Amino acid sequence: MKLLHTSDWHLGQSFFTKSRKDEHQAFIHWLLEQVEQQQIDAVIIAGDIFDTGTPPSYAREIYNQFVVDLQRLNCVLVVLGGNHDSVSTLNESKQILACLNTFVVASTGVDSHEQVFCIPDKSGKPGAILCAVPFIRARDVLQSSAGDTGVDKRQALGDAIKLHYATLYQRALLQQQRHQQQHGVTLPIIATGHLTALGVTQSDSVRDIYIGTLDGFAADGFPPADYIALGHIHRPQVVAKQQHIRYSGSPIPLSFDELSTQKQVMLVAFSQTNPVQISALDVPRFQAMQVIKGDLSAIEQALQRFKSNEFLTWLCIEVETQDYLSDLQQRIQAMTEGLNVEVLQLRRSRNKQRQLLSQQHSETLAELSPHEVFELRLKMENFEDEAEQARLIRVRQQFAQILSEAQRQAPSLENNSAGTS
Known part of the structure; x- marks a missing residue:
């Protein structure tokens, strides 16, 4: 069983007003060549197939054509929803794509049996068991309680995600045991995810997906699967020094600070005689x-x-x-x-x-006026063009009004404070 792990395509992205259509089409052409040359059984896209919940029509066309072209190569496709993806957009074609050897799991708000299933190899026989976990929305796995603190909510969400993985993995183990008893073959178990694992290196184009709730998911919360295919982080990397837990990264640079990183897709091979073999296929730069x-x-x-x-x-x-x-x-x-x-x-x-x-390192806030502090802060920003210069004027005017109002109210506030002390 051989699979390709990729993620974060962000079809339809506008990059400083520039379309990435040609780059994405070139990447998909290259990817189809790899599928054919490497005799790949399955491709897993671990989230963020689209850049927005309402992708432009050309992005949908690229996606649909890729499904058709991959089917012609007798290769299974698994599409997981990401935080950029719309659940309804992915689900609208789910039943049709199922007829084209494609599994779509847009959210965790479905029965567990829809998230744990066998991936067939090219011969049509079961090749692996997949715990297909997309981007996990808190409402799908957790009910918040009144009075919970921020720490309580983070802990509860982390525990809920860990429990979700554990539940799916136990179901996968039962399938693995049944198949081993019936056919004498032990199928590998693969898990996926679209989240921020603790200790990874992000880039400018990555948006925090658990703002105010969960900063990152601890690697020990993942189940002991044979391979864990992750998405959301755009730089390819190993998680917590565990070679089988991988971010494939995005296939094209989604921000300028990603140029120093070689883009990759992960080639993962399973066999009955050898442990999982993981290697990276370098993606060419198309722009x-x-x-x-x-x-x-x-x-x-x-x-x-x-x-x-x-x-x-x-x-x-x-x-x-x-x-x-x-x-x-x-x-x-x-x-x-x-x-x-x-x-x-x-x-x-x-x-x-x-x-x-x-x-002026010796200066303290007490030695600076509010206006001086404000002007120092403005010097950290860019106001190059005419529009930004106009914005700078408006910001200064608004600050002057706020400062004037605060200074006008200051004496009365001091008097009220003195009267109640």
């Missing part, structure tokens, strides 16, 4: 993207290498400067004139900005 950092002279020099660039490159330029440059966009535009590049993100170095707050 040239780069980050350039430095002062203006260093950036201008770095841009020279794009003079003979054949393919369009998307750029993130991070400028290191102590000065506020009102014409920064115009300068960068002049530097890139005639080059086969497109600047999608232009920002000032955050490190330089944050140094502004520590330059």
